[in-house]
Amino acid sequence: MSKLTLGSHPFLLGFEQLERLVERTAKSGNEGYPPFNIEQTSETGYRITLAVAGFREEDLAITVEDRQLVIRGRQAEDGADRVFLHRGIAARQFQRSFVLADGVEVSGATMENGLLHVDLQRAVPESVVQTIRIERA
Numbered sequence: 001m002s003k004l005t006l007g008s009h010p011f012l013l014g015f016e017q018l019e020r021l022v023e024r025t026a027k028s029g030n031e032g033y034p035p036f037n038i039e040q041t042s043e044t045g046y047r048i049t050l051a052v053a054g055f056r057e058e059d060l061a062i063t064v065e066d067r068q069l070v071i072r073g074r075q076a077e078d079g080a081d082r083v084f085l086h087r088g089i090a091a092r093q094f095q096r097s098f099v100l101a102d103g104v105e106v107s108g109a110t111m112e113n114g115l116l117h118v119d120l121q122r123a124v125p126e127s128v129v130q131t132i133r134i135e136r137a
Helices: 016-027
Strands: 036-040 045-051 060-065 068-073 094-099 104-112 115-122
Touching: 060 104, 068 115
Parallel strands: none
Antiparallel strands: 036 045, 045 115, 060 068, 068 094, 104 115
């Protein structure tokens, strides 16, 4: 007996890309750093907020790669002249990925009080009614 996958189910024609997105999301093992929030700011607007204390704007990169929003952070080395008696503030690089649905675009990003805000906007699709003519065989 063969395994029936999401993309091969007879009622889900054309959803092969959805199966690939689900697999890619499951493989991206984000360990929880940095913490983030996702909020709905309007009917078609969303905001992802990441806690990036200690990072400067130059240390962060935001890209969209194949419908995947990727946020990377890399801090420059402070130098070897500093001696820490206790180091409790994480100074490590990170990568966070979010899969964007079709029609969702990044509208901007801002940095405020150690929080990186990435604003998203979903385009409202036009309602199209299509009449199919039945031809005689």
